[in-house]
Amino acid sequence: MRDRSLQYVLLVPAFVIVLATTFYPLAYSLTTAFRDWDLTRSRRPEGWVGFDNFAHAFTESHFLNSLWVTTIFVVTSVALTLVIAMSLALLLRRKGRMHTFTRVVLILPFAMSPALIGVSYRFMFNPEFGVLSNGLAAIFPWLEGTAWLADPELAMAILVLTDVWHWAPYMTFMCLGGLASIPRETEEAARIDGASNIRIFFGIILPQMKGVLLVTAILKTIFALKMFDQVVTLTGGGPGTSTETLAYFIFNVGFEWYDMGYASALAWILTAIMMTISIWYVRMLLSERKMATA
Amino acid sequence: MKRILLWWAERALLVLVSVIVLFPIAWMFLTAFKSPRDAYSLSLNFTPTFNNFVTVFSHPWNLGDMVLNSVVVASVTVLIAVPCASLAAYSFSRFRVRGRKFLFFLVLSTQFIPAVVIVLPFFLMFRQLGLLDTRIALIIVNLAIVTPFVIWMIKGYIDAIPTDSEEAAMIDGASRLRVIWDIVLPVAAPGILTSAIFCFILTWNEFLFSLILTRRDAVTLPVGLVNFRTERGDLWELMSAAGVMITVPIFIMALLIQKHFTRGMTAGAVK
Amino acid sequence: MAEVRLVDVEKRYGGFLALPKQSLTIEEGEFLVLLGPSGCGKTTTMRMIAGLEEITSGDILIGGERVNDKPPKDRDIAMVFQNYGLYPHMTVQQNIAYPLKLRGVDRKAREARVRETAEKVELGALLHRRPSELSGGQRQRVALARAIVRTPKIFLMDEPLSNLDAKLRVSMRAELKHLHHELGVTTVYVTHDQMEAMTLASRVAVMREGRIVQLDTPKKIYSEPADLFVAGFIGSPSMNLVEGHITGGRFEAPGVSIPVAAAERGDVVLGIRPEDLELTTAEAPPIRGKLYALELTGEATLVTLREGATSICARGPAEFEAEIDAACALAPRPGARIHLFDKTTGQRIAA
Structure with a gap:
């Protein structure tokens, strides 16, 4: 077979999968988003309602709340993850037995099921017999009797904590990869020129890490926007609606209320948000690359 | 003096990091071997017991069924996704396919689509087809998430292999398919294996699809955890035992390919 | 052994003209060197002969037969790559035997032939090593052995010596020259090193910006450079x-x-x-x-x-x-x- 036809043939199986499992359902959900379809009322899609589902979203406090919750979650978890990952990468960069051991340990959180992480933290922060709630109370007596997951702010903080615990190690490896690709000479030259460690970090290392950090930020933002499992197993969206992220809200609309039309519209709003942010990041990344090669 | 202090500070930080990472995992393992009474006591002084594991595998929890579901769903997903993705990755990596950039963007863009968007229509379709609460349904939906990711990852590995050997093989008399079979697959094998394990982990840990699309027969392990929330409260010792069952196989895999694993995390992303 | 002819061959990448229309005949048994600075199109020219690169227009003939539409495997050529292109997962023995295996030579004959070839390039003792366990010079020999293990119509060599250190380069050069004398196979050789070109070639084609500016014997090119570029490029x-x-x-x-x-x-x-x-x-x-x-x-x-x-x-x-x-x-x-x-x-x- 000539290469010219072969190159397409090789793509066929994967594209059949991607088209059938992604683009077909996408089209389906897009049409559903413009319909009124309450599953408890009807087994078949009902009438077209134009943009009503979308319009409804922006007047509903429930949705606006989830948007706000998602924003807070994404911003804090992305920022914390990046800072921690970069710091850990710097710490782990050198060779040594302890370093190697820690690096191996860092593989584990990524491999752990997010649902299970939520369950574990829920257990550890249980006010009566949680090991962390009791441990913290023993060290800081004024925390005695804190109902961690019953407090809106603390619940959000713990949700962010589980997510950072899950992803920061993975992102550390990405940063380590980035650090490894910086030529040693630039740092050594700066050291010989008499730059301090802090100056070397901000003046030499950080600028060369921009590309990697941007990619890391894109990925982490996407993961944070998609984050769902821990909400179910850790907080259930509560207390009240204080940790009800957009993804969780969509799930509720679709599978607690069975309002398929509205859920589809919301899902498309989430997609639009993710696309917008990704495109914005990729733009930054591209201009960054251009500067780097110029 | 300052040197020594820094040296110790660095070690101390490393220990702290390890403790923060390991503690929740260790606590879960400990709890799994505690009797219900010990589980609520925070005590480290307890007599280990296997009762929790016996309990979760027997009626009414039947964790064994869920283990089987998870194994079947994850394995079949990997066995379909990885071969298809490898071929596509090779084509993307080596040919200047017309519209290649667009096709590859199409593949990558699926990563920006939240799973909830896909699962809604699938729920409706499967309901119509009577496929709800089946493993097939889970496999199909998992393929949606995993395939583009694996294409991207394997492409990274193939990009890193110099084309020299392939060209040499073609001149030595091999057809393109023969080149893929004789040269590319053996050389890319570690990368493909790593991708396969990544893929397995993602599917094994997948929660949302299983939560929505299964009820009783096809429930996988992560969703099984939710069952231990009963009217009598959360049964932590049983949850922990189930947690151990979810975690151990994945940890073993991750540690087995530890070196490639960390490289895999960086490979695709840095480019 | 065969003559190679490029007739009005042109190469474009999209709108970019890489090699303007030109013709070249490489005679039977000749050792032709394509010489020029990097980016002059010499490697592209060789890859077009090999079939690794498609031509935009014109014809390539090997032994009088038009091979434009033939994939590399059907052109009966052997090639030595700059980075050797060895198969990293195979032993030296398997590397050298691969072209024979693809042609269905049976196991016994294959082994005998590999052994004989390996002796010729002094690799006899290393047959069971992997490429990663060999030095640069040894890898070079494996690549060479793999090319000469069968008798192709033409040899193509793409800067085969450029990754070796200076001393090894000189001794390998002599070996290549002797090998060509012994086998008498038409050889096309790409290099940017004018010394290599002068010592090895029966004829040199000096290339610049995709064009062959002078095609002649090394002696003639040295004594009568056709233009300023050739004059400045040849001689040290x-x-x-x-x-x-x-x-x-x-x-x-x-x-x-x-x-x-x-x-x-x-x-x-x-x-x-x-x-x-x-x-x-x-x-x-x-x-x-x-x-x-x-x-x-x-x-x-x-x-x-x-x-x-x-x-x-x-x-x-x-x-x-x-x-x-x-x-x-x-x-x-x-x-x-x-x-x-x-x-x-x-x-x-x-x-």
């Missing part, structure tokens, strides 16, 4: 090129005045090789200047003079010594070749 140290004009039968430039047999004109570049110059103490020397640098090469001393913008290098005796900035004088040796080029077109001016 390279030919002195001085801009000036011709008046009254003499070439004139700052510090230079040499009698030449050419018509009166402006805008001329005079070329003279360092080995065609000698130090002189004559009254009115043709070339004068201040001594700029002295470089001892062992058997000779390279003497560089500067006068204004002109810089001229000569090969003097090893014993020569002088102070930097001292006044110095040079003259063409008896029988020296003096080359003249048109400054605007760069073309050689026939004497």
Whole structure:
């Protein structure tokens, strides 16, 4: 077979999968988003309602709340993850037995099921017999009797904590990869020129890490926007609606209320948000690359 | 003096990091071997017991069924996704396919689509087809998430292999398919294996699809955890035992390919 | 063994013209070297012959047969790559045997043939090693062995020596030359090293920006470079090129005045090789200047003079010594070749 036809043939199986499992359902959900379809009322899609589902979203406090919750979650978890990952990468960069051991340990959180992480933290922060709630109370007596997951702010903080615990190690490896690709000479030259460690970090290392950090930020933002499992197993969206992220809200609309039309519209709003942010990041990344090669 | 202090500070930080990472995992393992009474006591002084594991595998929890579901769903997903993705990755990596950039963007863009968007229509379709609460349904939906990711990852590995050997093989008399079979697959094998394990982990840990699309027969392990929330409260010792069952196989895999694993995390992303 | 012909071959990448339309015939049994700086199109030309690169228009014929639409495997060629292109997961034995295996040679015959070939390139003891366990020179030999294990119609070699250290390069060069003599297979060889080209080739094609600017024997290319580019590219140290004009039968430039047999004109570049110059103490020397640098090469001393913008290098005796900035004088040796080029077109001016 000539290469010219072969190159397409090789793509066929994967594209059949991607088209059938992604683009077909996408089209389906897009049409559903413009319909009124309450599953408890009807087994078949009902009438077209134009943009009503979308319009409804922006007047509903429930949705606006989830948007706000998602924003807070994404911003804090992305920022914390990046800072921690970069710091850990710097710490782990050198060779040594302890370093190697820690690096191996860092593989584990990524491999752990997010649902299970939520369950574990829920257990550890249980006010009566949680090991962390009791441990913290023993060290800081004024925390005695804190109902961690019953407090809106603390619940959000713990949700962010589980997510950072899950992803920061993975992102550390990405940063380590980035650090490894910086030529040693630039740092050594700066050291010989008499730059301090802090100056070397901000003046030499950080600028060369921009590309990697941007990619890391894109990925982490996407993961944070998609984050769902821990909400179910850790907080259930509560207390009240204080940790009800957009993804969780969509799930509720679709599978607690069975309002398929509205859920589809919301899902498309989430997609639009993710696309917008990704495109914005990729733009930054591209201009960054251009500067780097110029 | 300052040197020594820094040296110790660095070690101390490393220990702290390890403790923060390991503690929740260790606590879960400990709890799994505690009797219900010990589980609520925070005590480290307890007599280990296997009762929790016996309990979760027997009626009414039947964790064994869920283990089987998870194994079947994850394995079949990997066995379909990885071969298809490898071929596509090779084509993307080596040919200047017309519209290649667009096709590859199409593949990558699926990563920006939240799973909830896909699962809604699938729920409706499967309901119509009577496929709800089946493993097939889970496999199909998992393929949606995993395939583009694996294409991207394997492409990274193939990009890193110099084309020299392939060209040499073609001149030595091999057809393109023969080149893929004789040269590319053996050389890319570690990368493909790593991708396969990544893929397995993602599917094994997948929660949302299983939560929505299964009820009783096809429930996988992560969703099984939710069952231990009963009217009598959360049964932590049983949850922990189930947690151990979810975690151990994945940890073993991750540690087995530890070196490639960390490289895999960086490979695709840095480019 | 076969003749290779490129007829009106052109190569474009999208809108970019990489190789303009041109023809080239490589004769049966010939050792043709494609020589030029990086990016001149020499490797692309070779890859088109191999079938690794498609041609945009024209024809390629191997042994009189049009091979445009044949994949590499059906062209009956062997190739040695710059980075060797060894199969990293196979042993040396398997690497060398692979082309035979693909052609269905049975196991016994294969092993005998591999052993014989390995002996020829002194790899006999290393047959069970992997490429990663070999030195650069040994890898090079494996690549070579894999190419000669069967008898192809043509050998293609893409800078096969460029990754070796200087000493090894010289000895491998001799081996390649001997091998070509022994096997007599038509060989196309790509390099940017003019020394390699001169020593190996029966003919050299000097390329620049996709075009073959001169195709001739090494001797001819050295003694009669077709233009300024070839003149500057061939020879080490390279030919002195001085801009000036011709008046009254003499070439004139700052510090230079040499009698030449050419018509009166402006805008001329005079070329003279360092080995065609000698130090002189004559009254009115043709070339004068201040001594700029002295470089001892062992058997000779390279003497560089500067006068204004002109810089001229000569090969003097090893014993020569002088102070930097001292006044110095040079003259063409008896029988020296003096080359003249048109400054605007760069073309050689026939004497």
